[in-house]
Amino acid sequence: MSTTTPNQTDPRRLRGSPLLDPAFVRLWCGTTASGLATWALPFILGLAVLDGSLGAVGLGLVLATRTAGFLVAVPLGGLLADRHSRRSVVLWSGLAAAAATPVLALGLGTSTALMAAAAAVVGVGQGACRPAFQALTAEVVAPEDRQQANAALTFSVRGATLLAPGLTALLSTVTGTGALLLVTAALWLAAALLPPAGAAAGTGERAPRAAFHTEFLEGLAEARRHPWFVAGLGALTVVIALGYSATNVLLPLASRDHYGTEAVLAGALTAYTGGALLGAVLVSRWRPPAQGWTALAGLALYGLAPLSLILPVGPLAVMAAYAVVGVGVELFNVPWFTAAQREVEPGKLARVSSLDFLFSYGLAPVGLALIAPAAQAFGAGPVLLACALLCVAAPALAALAPGAREFRTP
Structure with missing residues (x-):
């Protein structure tokens, strides 16, 4: 059992800039991968509309179900990340998005309903990992370094919004939209596997646990x-x-x-x-x-x-x-x-x-x-x-x- 609480400084961590800490670098790479996957998906689906494998109505439906999955999963992800290891919530949410993305590719040109269902699962993975990443940052980074760490994380998010459309358009010149979707699946897999374990095992060791609605309140x-x-x-x-x-x-x-x-x-x-x-x-x-x-x-x-x-x-x-x-x-x-x-x-x-x-x-x-x-x-x-x-x-x-x-x- 870990005796280090999330807001205590782990003496194993490097002092100074969090960018010199291998644990934070892994966390930063994981969040960057999830950001690239998140922001690239709408542009890939837009390319699918241009090549005729997805209609405009289908595009709206797929993006709407992804948003719905995100909104449902955000509070649930917060509850699970406070009950269990934040690292495990990041892992399973990233794996869910990674597993659902090839189904999106499978539905291109064949089944909009299948794509919408897969997009909802991708949205669930995206939503569940957000609060878990926030809490995991507090476990990985010492309190005095968190502002610089959060700045580095938000820098990666903005960089993803800037780079994702251009990279997607560039890759589309050499491959199809289905292959591009598989690239985002690989990014979700990286987001699931790269982040380190936090300083604490989570709060799941408390017993007995209250009901979900009670813990939400x-x-x-x-x-x-x-x-x-x-x-x-x-x-x-x-x-x-x-x-x-x-x-x-x-x-x-x-x-x-x-x-x-x-x-x-x-x-x-x-x-x-x-x-x-x-x-x-x-x-x-x-x-x-x-x-x-x-x-x-x-x-x-x-x-x-x-x-x-x-x-x-x-x-x-x-x-x-x-x-x-x-x-x-x-x-x-x-x-x-x-x-x-x-x-x-x-x-x-x-x-x-x-x-x-x-x-x-x-x-x-x-x-x-x-x-x-x-x-x-x-x-x-x-x-x-x-x-x-x-x-x-x-x-x-x-x-x-x-x-x-x-x-x-x-």
């Missing part, structure tokens, strides 16, 4: 014990549901209608990812005073994205606004993850992290569904202005919560 109670977390999660949910949705729905329209070219869309999204990479590098070392308020201010910068689509500015100004937004998002993300790993009770960290992913990403489809009808009813300008104001107001209100100044529980 315990996770809710633990989240509510940290007012800054509840307020920050509310702000993050608003910003993703509105600002992110405006970017995905109205930016393509603005690129076409205002500027007459898709180059603004591509340039803005690339600038956003570039800004996020820069923000991850910046926050890996920067420890500002009032870190919580600084993080929330960074989140509020997302208001520039919808605002840049209202004002009569040139394409370069839109791209610059999105670059600043990218920096601001990482100024929030890295301290946010680090604070949760520090403040939340270790045995409940995965459940609290699952609530983070469930609410922030789970409500994003609602925003995506409502933005376009709202723009048709009230006009794109008023909707974008409302999104910009709410993206600023929500973090400002969250900054008033107890403990929000430093992301520390009073």
